[in-house]
Amino acid sequence: MTTATPTLRNDLLGITLGHRAMCADSRRLAALAARIVTGAERVDRARGAALARWIGRLAAEIHHHHEAEDDVLWPVLERRAGDRVDLAALTDDHAALDPLLVEVRRAADDVAQVPADALPGHPAARALAQHLGALADLLAEHIAEEEREVFPIILAHVPQDDWHAVEAAVRDRGGDMPFVLPRVAAAADPEQLAHLRRAAGPVLMVLLPVTRWRLRRAEKLVFGEATL
Template sequence: MTTATPTRQDDLLGITLGHRAMCADSRRLADLAARVVDGTERVDRTRAVAIARWVGRLADEILHHHEAEDDVLWPVLEARAGDRVDLAALTDDHAALDPLLVQVRAAADDLAQAPADAAAARALARHLGALADLLAEHIAEEEREVFPIILAHVPQHEWHGVEAAVRDRGGDMGFVLPRVAAVASPEQRAALRRVAGPVLTVLLPLTRRRLRRAERLVFGGASRL
């Protein structure tokens, strides 16, 4: 009788780095908006439009991520772990994120329309701060509660199937890939290359160059990408 290979910690590298990239960007945007409010950052219309576009792409990424968890990952966990996993609190967080993402998008769009509007800047800073806080809390809980369940109960081939199903749902790889690479250590980037093969070698420099221009316009200063 063949025993299925269990999912390993290394198999969770992709989701872990995706989490790190979303948390880092939401906090970086919240800090930027706070500096706009206190007057230490200046925003003209071109920059405000770029900020709104970045915020929209991040909101799309967060929504894509948690909808994929609801639709793809959660059923696998419930089938494999049964009553050993309780996803109610995490699902509630996903429901709380949806209206917050709408508020963040709207506030960013308002700032793009009126960069000198102090009320728009304050609203954006408030909503981005709430998003960064909720996302950090949610992801910490998810990794604490869900990752051990995956490692203990989900066979490796099923986890790889979850990842493939999530990829098949699409996503803005030109936005996601360079930011995931930016939060990875050299060892983690090497591991990503081993898994992705030559595709990553070709796509990463191209997507990084394109996104770096937008990043500098949004955040100013030195690029992280």
């Protein structure tokens, strides 16, 4: 009888870096919004529109990520691990994230309509800072719990072929690759990036310089600097 190859820690690098990118972005945006409230950051119409677009893309990425977990990963875990895994709290977090993402996007759209000189202390700016802070806190707590509770279950009970099938199914669901790829790469250290290049194949990695260049321009407009 052939024993299935277990999922290895390196197999989880993609999801781990995706988590890191989402958390880093939410924290960075929350800090930016707090500075907008105090007037430390000036946001004219062009920057406000770019900020709203960036937040919209991040919100879509977070929703896509947890929806894929609900629909694709959770059934695999329940089939393979049975009562060894309890996903109720994580699923509840997903349900709590969706209305918060709606509020974040709405507040960002409102900020984009406020003249720059009126933004410091404006209710729209305060709402954006409040919702982004709540999002950053909830996302960090949720991801820490997920990696603490779910990753060991995957490593212990999900065969590598099943995990690769999960990743393929998630990719097939689409997503904003020009937004995700450069940020995931930026979250990797050199060794991790080298592993990603080997695992992702040449086509995806050829896209990285192009998507990074395009997103860096948007990043500089939103945050005032380019780090990607």
